[in-house]
Every structure is written in C-alpha cells, then in structure tokens.
Amino acid sequence: MQYSYDQVASDLFRPVRFNKGHIIWLGILTIALFLCLYAYSIQLREGLGVAGIRDYVSWGMYISNFVFFVASSLIGMLMSAVLGLIGMKWIRPLTRIAEIIALAFAAVAGLVIISDMGRPERLPFLFLHGRIQSPILWDVTVVTTYVIISALLLYLPLIPDLAMGKKILTKPKILVKVYEILSVKWRGTKAQWDIIHRSMRILLILIIPVALAIHTVTSWLFASTPRVGWNSTIFGPYFVSGAFVAGIASVVIAMYFFRKNYKLEKYITELHFNNMAKLLVLVSLVYLYFNINEFLVPGYKLEKGDAIHLHDIFVGHNAGLFWFAQLFGMIIPIVLLLFRQMRKPFPMLILAILIFVASWIKRYIIVVPTQEHPFLPIQHVPSNFLIYQPTLIETAITLATFILVLMIITVLSKLFPVIPVWEMQEEAELNEKGGQS
Amino acid sequence: MKRIMSYTRFVLLISLIHYFTISLFSEEWTVPTDQSDKTAPFLFTAESVQKGADLFMKNCQSCHGNPGKANYANMDPSPGDPASEKFQKLTDGDMFYKITNGRGTMPQFKMILSEEDRWDLVSYIRSFHTGYIQPEPEVATMTSSGDRATMTLLYDSLAKMVTISVYTVKNDVKSPVKGAEVLFFIKRYFGNLPVGEGARTNEEGIISYPFPEGIVGDSIGQVALIAQLNESSGYGNAKKTIMVPLGVPTEWVSLTADRAMWNINFKAPVWLILSYSLTVLGVFITLIYIALQIRKIFLIGTDYDDEQSEKS
Numbered sequence: 001m002q003y004s005y006d007q008v009a010s011d012l013f014r015p016v017r018f019n020k021g022h023i024i025w026l027g028i029l030t031i032a033l034f035l036c037l038y039a040y041s042i043q044l045r046e047g048l049g050v051a052g053i054r055d056y057v058s059w060g061m062y063i064s065n066f067v068f069f070v071a072s073s074l075i076g077m078l079m080s081a082v083l084g085l086i087g088m089k090w091i092r093p094l095t096r097i098a099e100i101i102a103l104a105f106a107a108v109a110g111l112v113i114i115s116d117m118g119r120p121e122r123l124p125f126l127f128l129h130g131r132i133q134s135p136i137l138w139d140v141t142v143v144t145t146y147v148i149i150s151a152l153l154l155y156l157p158l159i160p161d162l163a164m165g166k167k168i169l170t171k172p173k174i175l176v177k178v179y180e181i182l183s184v185k186w187r188g189t190k191a192q193w194d195i196i197h198r199s200m201r202i203l204l205i206l207i208i209p210v211a212l213a214i215h216t217v218t219s220w221l222f223a224s225t226p227r228v229g230w231n232s233t234i235f236g237p238y239f240v241s242g243a244f245v246a247g248i249a250s251v252v253i254a255m256y257f258f259r260k261n262y263k264l265e266k267y268i269t270e271l272h273f274n275n276m277a278k279l280l281v282l283v284s285l286v287y288l289y290f291n292i293n294e295f296l297v298p299g300y301k302l303e304k305g306d307a308i309h310l311h312d313i314f315v316g317h318n319a320g321l322f323w324f325a326q327l328f329g330m331i332i333p334i335v336l337l338l339f340r341q342m343r344k345p346f347p348m349l350i351l352a353i354l355i356f357v358a359s360w361i362k363r364y365i366i367v368v369p370t371q372e373h374p375f376l377p378i379q380h381v382p383s384n385f386l387i388y389q390p391t392l393i394e395t396a397i398t399l400a401t402f403i404l405v406l407m408i409i410t411v412l413s414k415l416f417p418v419i420p421v422w423e424m425q426e427e428a429e430l431n432e433k434g435g436q437s
Numbered sequence: 438m439k440r441i442m443s444y445t446r447f448v449l450l451i452s453l454i455h456y457f458t459i460s461l462f463s464e465e466w467t468v469p470t471d472q473s474d475k476t477a478p479f480l481f482t483a484e485s486v487q488k489g490a491d492l493f494m495k496n497c498q499s500c501h502g503n504p505g506k507a508n509y510a511n512m513d514p515s516p517g518d519p520a521s522e523k524f525q526k527l528t529d530g531d532m533f534y535k536i537t538n539g540r541g542t543m544p545q546f547k548m549i550l551s552e553e554d555r556w557d558l559v560s561y562i563r564s565f566h567t568g569y570i571q572p573e574p575e576v577a578t579m580t581s582s583g584d585r586a587t588m589t590l591l592y593d594s595l596a597k598m599v600t601i602s603v604y605t606v607k608n609d610v611k612s613p614v615k616g617a618e619v620l621f622f623i624k625r626y627f628g629n630l631p632v633g634e635g636a637r638t639n640e641e642g643i644i645s646y647p648f649p650e651g652i653v654g655d656s657i658g659q660v661a662l663i664a665q666l667n668e669s670s671g672y673g674n675a676k677k678t679i680m681v682p683l684g685v686p687t688e689w690v691s692l693t694a695d696r697a698m699w700n701i702n703f704k705a706p707v708w709l710i711l712s713y714s715l716t717v718l719g720v721f722i723t724l725i726y727i728a729l730q731i732r733k734i735f736l737i738g739t740d741y742d743d744e745q746s747e748k749s
Contacts, residue, residue, distance in 0.1 A: 132705045132713055133698045141713075145720055152727055159734065184731055185738025192734050199730045206723055380511055 003266045005428040012417040012424065013168050015262035016175075022414055029407050036400030039393045040115070048118040050393045056378055057371040057388035062116035064364040065398050068246065069109035069405075070143065070218045071239065071359065075247025076102025076150050077211030078283075081204040090275055092427065093267045093419045097254050099154040100418070101247070104408035106147045106214075112401050113140075135220040142214045149207050154412075156200055159186050160422045175415065215239045222366070228298075228305035229313075229370035238290040244283040245329065246359035252276055252352035254409065256345055258418050267419050270344060277343035280355075284334045291330065308373050317387065318369045321361050329358025468534045475530035476572045478552075478668070481560035489561025492554055496546065504565045512542060520565035529572065532559045548620075549628045551676070552668050585673035586614045590664055592681045597648045599681065601664050603638050605672065613642025617672055621646055624661035624678070654684020 003011065043050050053060040079098035083091045114120045130137035163186035166179040186192060216236035223235035232238070252273070259268040298306040313322040333351050336342045342351065368388050378386060479485070493504075497519075502508035504520035517523055524532070536555050539545035546555060563569045591600045601621070603614040616637045621644075622629035636644050654660045659680045668674040696704045 129702075131702045132710060133700075133702075138713070141717060145717075145724075148724060152724070156727075156731075159731075184735040185742065186734060187738045187741045189737060189741055191737050195730050195734050195737075199727050202723060203727060206720065210720065 002431065003424070003428055005425055005432060007266075008424045008428055009164060009168055009421055011264070011266065012419050012421045013165055015264075016165065016169060016414065016417055017172075018414055022410065026407065026410060029403050029410070033400055033403045033407070036396045036403060039396035040400065042393055043115075043397060044120070048116075050391060051397075052384075052388055052390045052394055054385040054388075055381065056374060056385055057368055059116075059367050059371060060388050061364070061390045061394050061398050062112060064360070064367040065401060066109055066112040066116070067218055067239075067363040067367065068360050069105045069112055069401070070215055071243035071246045071363070072250050073102045073104075073106035073109065073146065073150070073247070074211050074215055074240065074243040075251055076153065077207050078244050078247065079251070080153060081208050081211075083279075085204055089427075090272060092423045093264075094251065094255065094272060094276075096154065096157070096416075096420050097258060097413075097418055098247075098251050099150060100409055100412045101250050101254060103147065103150040103154055104405045104412070105250075106143065106150055107408065108401050108404045109143055110147070111404065112398075115397050115401065135217055135224055138217045139214075139221060142210065142217050146207075146210050146214045149203060149210055153200075153203050153207060155182075156196060156203065157420050157423070158416055159183055159196065160188065161417055161420060162186065163188065164421055165417070178415075212240060215243050222370075227370050227375070228303075228309040228373055229366070232294060232298075234290060234293055238287075238294055241283060241287040241290050242359065242362065245280070245287050245355060248276060248280045248283060249352040249355035249359065252280070252348050253356060256349040256352075258413065259345065262413075262418065264419060267424060273345045273348045274340075274343045277337045277348055281334055281337045284330050288330055288334065291326070305373065305375060309370060312373065313365060313369050318365060322365050325358045325362035325365055327358075328354045329362055466535065466540060468528075468531045472534040473528050473530045475533060477529055477533075477556045477559060477574055479556065479574055481563060481571050485557045485560040486564045488554070489557035489559070489564075492550065492558055493561050496550065497558070500542075504562065514541065516543070519562045524562065525566040525569070529559050529563070532562060548622070548631045551665065552674060586617060586666055586675050588619075588664055588666065588675050588677045590662065590677050590679045592648070592662075592679075592683060594682060597683055599646045599648055599662060599683075600643060601638075601646075601677075602641070602643045603666060603672070603675075604642050613640070614638055614672055615640055615642055617642070618667035619644055620665045620667055622663040622665070623649075623652055624663060629663060648681070648683045652684045653687050654682070656686055656688055658682045658684045658686040660684035 051060065051062070053062075076099045079091055080095045084095065114123060117123065126137070126140055130140070159182070162179045162183035166176050166183060169176055169179065216239065219235040219239035222230035223232055225231065255268050255272065255276070258264055295310070299310050302310070312318050333355055336347075336351065341347065372387060493501075500510045500512065500516040501519050502510070502516075504518060507518045507521070509516045509518055527535075533555055535543065536550070536558055537545070537547050550558070563571070586603050586605050589602050589604075591602075592598065593600070599621075601619055603617050603619065604611045605614060606612075618637050621632045621636070623632055624630075632649055633646055636646070638644050652660055659682050661678055662681050663676065663678045665676045666672055666674055693700050693704070696706045698706065698709070
C-alpha cells in the first residue's frame with residue numbers, strides 16, 4: 001500500500017476536525033471526569049483518610065499510578081531520540097504518536113502526585129522549602145523539565161505541518177487562526193529548515209539523559225531507602241527497562257486506534273506493528289533480565305526481611321497480582337511474539353492491552369507490598385492498617401488521571417495530524433524518485 | 438521408645454522452665470517489711486511535687502505515661518498508671534523500694550537518682566491521691582544540721598587518684614567522719630556511671646579511689662566527678678561535684694556540623710549543589726536557546742514576506 005506525494009497532505013489532514021463521534025466521546029470523558037472529580041472533592045474535604053492509605057502503607061495506588069505515568073512517558077524518548085538518532089526510518093510515522101503519549105502522561109504525572117497530597121495547597125512549599133538532598137526535589141525538577149522538552153519535541157516538527165495545514169484546512173476558522181499563530185511564519189526557506197533540523201537534533205540528544213534521569217530519580221524515591229524490596233542498586237535500570245515495555249504497549253494501543261479510526265492503514269502498516277513487536281520483545285528481554293536479577297539475588301541470600309517480602313509476593317496474598325504482572329506483562333508476550341501471526345495488528349492490540357494492565361499492576365507490586373513489611377513489627381493498630389485496601393474514592397481519583405490522559409491525547413490528535421505530514425511527503429518523494437530510476 | 442522418653446522429658450523440662458519464668462514475673466512484688474515501713478525524710482511540699490514531676494517526665498513517663506491518663510506503654514508485665522489504686526495502696530516505703538531496686542523491665546534507679554530525687558518522685562505520685570496523708574517523717578537519719586558532714590574532693594593528676602575526705606564541723610573544729618559510705622559517680626551523657634560501690638571512709642575520714650582508665654572526657658579531658666554521702670550513714674546526703682582533667686581528651690564533632698546528605702538544605706554537600714544547579718542551568722539554557730531559535734524562524738519568515746511583497 002503505497003501513497004503518493006499528493007495524497008499525503010489530504011490523507012493526513014482529513015482526521016483534523018471534530019465530528020459528532022468525537023464530540024460524544026469527549027462528552028463522555030468529561031462527564032466521567034467530573035464524577036471522578038467529585039470523588040476528589042470528597043478527599044479534599046475529608047482528607048486522605050478516605051483513601052485506603054494508612055500509617056504503614058502510606059504510598060498506595062496514587063504513587064503506584066505516578067510511577068506508571070512516568071514510565072509510560074518515557075516512550076517518547078525511546079522512539080524519537082534513540083531510534084530516530086540511529087537512523088531508523090520506519091519510526092517516522094509513529095514519532096508524533098509517541099510524543100503525544102509522552103506529553104500526556106508526563107503532564108498528568110505531576111497531577112497524580114498532587115492527588116497523594118492531603119494539603120495540595122502546600123505544593124509550592126515543595127519548591128520553597130525543598131531540600132536539595134532529597135530525591136523528591138530532583139524528581140519534581142526533572143518531571144517538569146521533561147514535560148517542557150516533550151512539548152517542544154512535539155511542537156518543533158509540527159511547525160511545517162501547521163504552515164501547510166492553515167492552507168489546506170478551511171474550517172473551523174479558529175483552528176486556522178491557531179495554526180497561523182503556531183506556525184510562526186513558516187515559509188519553508190532553507191534557513192528555517194536548518195533551524196528546525198538543528199533544534200530537533202539538540203532536543204533529541206538532550207531528552208535522552210533527561211528521560212533516563214526522570215525514571216531513575218523516580219526509582220531512587222524507593223531505592224534510596226533501606227527497605228526490603230526497594231533496597232536495590234539496579235532499581236534505576238530496572239525501572240527504565242520496565243518503562244519501555246509499558247510505553248511501547250501504550251503506543252501500540254494508540255497506533256491501532258488511530259490506524260482504524262483515522263483510516264491511516266497506508267501510513268501505519270503491518271510492518272510497523274511487526275517492528276514494534278520486535279522492539280517490544282527486545283525491551284521485554286532486557287526487562288526480564290533485570291527482573292531475574294531483582295528477584296533471584298535476594299531470593300538466593302534470603303535475608304530475613306527479604307524472605308518475608310518475597311514469600312508474600314511469590315506465594316502470599318500479593319502473589320496473584322505479582323504473577324499476573326510477570327506473566328502477562330513480560331513472559332507470555334515474549335513467547336507469543338516469536339510467532340509472526342501474533343505480530344499482526346489485532347493480536348498486538350490484545351497483547352498491548354494486557355501488558356498495559358500488567359505494567360500498572362507491576363508498579364503497584366513494587367510500591368505497596370514493601371510497606372506491608374516494615375522492619376519493626378506492626379503492633380496495636382486497627383486491622384485495616386495491616387493490609388492495604390484501595391477505596392472506591394481512591395480508585396475514582398486514579399481513574400480521573402487516566403481520563404485526563406485520554407482527553408489530552410484525543411484533543412491533541414484531533415487538533416493536529418497524528419503523523420508528521422512533511423516527513424511522509426519526503427518519504428513519498430524518495431519512493432517516487434526511486435520508482436522512476 | 439527411649440527416644441520418645443527423652444523427648445517427653447525434654448518437653449517437660451521446657452514447660453517447667455517456662456512455668457518458672459512466667460511465675461517469677463507474675464509473682465507479687467513483695468517489699469521487705471523494714472523497707473516497706475520506711476518513710477520519707479522530709480514533708481512533701483509543692484516544691485517536692487514539682488521536682489518529682491520533672492523527674493517523672495524524664496525517667497518514668499516513657500513507660501508509665503501521664504499519671505491519671507492510663508496511657509502507659511503496652512508491655513508485659515504492664516507498667517500501670519501510677520495514679521491508679523494499685524499503686525496508691527502501696528506504702529511510701531514500698532514505692533521508694535521499687536523505684537530504688539527495680540525488677541524485670543522496671544529499671545533500677547539506685548544509681549541514677551539520689552535518695553532525695555526518689556522521694557520527690559514518691560511525693561509526685563502521691564499528689565494524685567487526694568485522700569493521702571503523709572506519715573510523720575522519720576528524721577532519725579537526718580541528724581541535726583550540726584552533725585551533717587561536709588566533703589572535700591581532691592585529685593592527683595599524676596597518680597590518677599581521687600581522694601575524698603568527709604568531716605563534720607562543729608564550733609570551728611573539723612572532725613573526720615569514720616566509716617561513712619560514699620557513692621562515687623562520673624557524670625555521663627545519660628545518667629551517672631558508678632565507680633566502685635559502698636566504700637567507707639577510714640579513720641581519717643578519707644577514701645581514695647583510683648580514677649578508671651579510658652573515661653572519655655571533653656576536649657581537654659575534663660570529666661565531672663560526683664561524690665555523694667550515703668544518707669543511711671547518718672551524716673546527711675552531702676553531694677559534691679568537681680571537674681577533674683583525668684579523662685581522655687575527646688573532640689566532639691556534631692553529626693550535623695559538616696556538609697552532608699542528611700543535613701539541612703544550607704549544609705548540602707558542595708558537589709551536590711554544583712551538579713544539581715549546573716545540570717538544571719545547562720538544560721534551561723538549552724531550552725532558552727531553542728525558544729530563541731523558534732523566534733528566529735518567525736523573524737526569517739517576516740523577512741521573507743517583506744522580500745516577497747517588495748518583488749511584487
């Protein structure tokens with residue numbers, strides 16, 4: 001399925017409009033968001049006690065969710081920067097999808113942290129009174145930076161498309177106006193192209209250490225404490241490799257829906273799913289390697305604290321979640337994706353959804369069980385302090401963050417073409433030339 | 438069969454040991470009659486209650502909680518609330534004996550608090566008993582002030598000896614006190630470290646103690662030495678504290694004196710401040726550069742438009 005130079009712009013700008021279906025979809029999301037925000041208003045009024053977090057397990061669903069969001073946002077760096085810089089051409093139609101996902105998750109990650117605060121109005125204190133020695137301050141710094149860089153990485157390659165779009169799109173007027181302003185007088189001169197190429201290069205290089213930092217620092221929130229299950233020197237790479245698995249799953253899900261809904265089969269082909277599948281297997285194998293290290297080494301020594309912790313997650317009350325996460329988030333996809341048939345779009349979608357869910361559960365397994373096994377014995381506390389049990393309100397607030405991510409992705413993918421138009425045109429041009437010679 | 442026998446015996450032995458340990462601690466804490474009848478050497482006053490309250494907060498509250506609030510620690514055996522009836526039906530002598538000697542998890546305060554301090558504690562505990570009437574103080578041991586002994590403490594830094602002489606002064610005549618028991622402590626961070634116990638003065642009213650080796654002192658080796666006359670000697674409870682330069686000079690560096698990861702923000706390690714600020718600065722300068730580049734695209738576009746309009 002080839003596409004010609006002339007087709008590209010009309011194909012890719014076609015989905016840029018809000019039709020009935022999308023307005024209904026956004027309406028549903030908004031209503032759901034308001035329901036969840038009502039849950040948050042209860043938490044604001046009553047305090048964090050309405051969530052299941054207590055003295056011992058004080059980091060519950062919210063912080064697990066935060067780790068998951070940061071993890072998912074890392075995909076932008078892997079796709080655009082790592083694969084782009086080493087000259088992988090096939091990722092070009094996917095880079096914008098990856099950036100939109102990265103931006104949406106990174107931006108909402110900050111809000112997820114606020115959901116875990118009993119006194120959110122004290123957020124500025126984090127900056128005013130933060131200790132430079134605290135990984136929490138580093139985390140706040142690096143998440144903010146990453147959001148800015150991701151936004152720029154989304155925006156810069158969009159500039160030529162915006163200039164093109166303002167000519168192609170006729171309505172709505174306001175959107176054309178937005179395109180006009182955002183395209184910063186792009187005339188496609190050589191000097192302007194040079195600036196775009198140079199700036200992109202700088203950002204693509206810059207985002208690699210920043211993205212590694214964002215998730216490594218997130219892992220240090222745990223690994224810089226001596227608690228069982230967190231006291232690990234490989235937590236940084238363990239988190240980063242796991243993040244790529246979760247991120248690829250998000251991108252595959254998005255790819256599938258954009259391909260179907262926006263009729264982009266010519267641009268997002270089975271080859272892309274095939275390649276993403278191979279990439280997924282690669283990062284999953286790296287993640288598996290870190291998992292083996294993370295569990296086999298303490299499991300071999302079996303120090304007292306580790307023994308209690310490992311027993312709990314291997315065969316204890318957290319075992320179900322743990323094995324679900326390990327099997328569906330890693331082992332089963334690795335095995336299944338060895339078969340060509342499984343690397344087709346639909347089977348990939350199913351696997352990606354499983355991995356997505358399993359990855360969320362994995363963050364929960366990393367965050368929660370450790371706190372149920374403190375070094376000092378738990379005594380004289382009400383029984384609901386012993387085992388963490390998320391409440392309905394907590395679940396609704398967590399759901400709200402997902403709804404927000406979906407809304408950001410929906411709006412961005414409706415306002416702008418989800419595939420870089422000029423890059424596809426370049427490709428079409430190359431193909432046509434190749435055809436002639 | 439033999440094996441089973443020995444196993445049964447073993448189980449029996451264990452249960453016996455268990456039974457005895459349990460019964461040892463759950464057994465009534467009986468105080469010898471002569472101690473039980475002992476009364477305070479002074480009348481309890483608001484002042485003694487206040488002193489006792491301060492001492493209680495420092496030494497007793499962590500287990501016994503606030504008297505009357507029953508917020509004592511959850512331990513086995515239970516420390517109990519000193520304001521409770523169980524405590525208040527004890528005699529003053531019982532209380533004094535229990536504070537002095539301790540048992541099991543209840544610490545011994547013999548070496549930590551002076552006799553007067555311990556009686557102050559009793560007076561504080563009694564302040565929670567409204568119907569309490571203090572028995573007449575038995576002042577036999579508190580001889581008239583003329584007979585109260587005085588002490589001098591001398592030290593010999595070469596021989597590392599400390600000499601205490603105990604004497605009474607009556608009509609300007611010093612007479613040595615013979616056979617008086619002097620307790621001798623070195624002041625440590627938490628409580629006093631007893632050095633030798635129960636030594637008595639000789640014919641000349643003198644005791645000599647070798648100063649123990651390896652006692653950590655301040656930066657010039659100063660150590661606070663406390664000598665206290667045992668009240669039961671009948672010569673009062675004279676107490677003398679002197680600083681002696683006999684300890685090992687030790688420089689105390691506060692854990693928060695230097696720059697460290699665990700210190701306050703302003704005492705963060707220099708390498709950390711540098712790497713954090715330089716990294717953040719570097720990244721943000723780059724981002725500002727990118728923003729300027731976007732502005733440049735705009736400027737080039739404006740120039741381009743001008744050129745085009747000039748041409749047409």
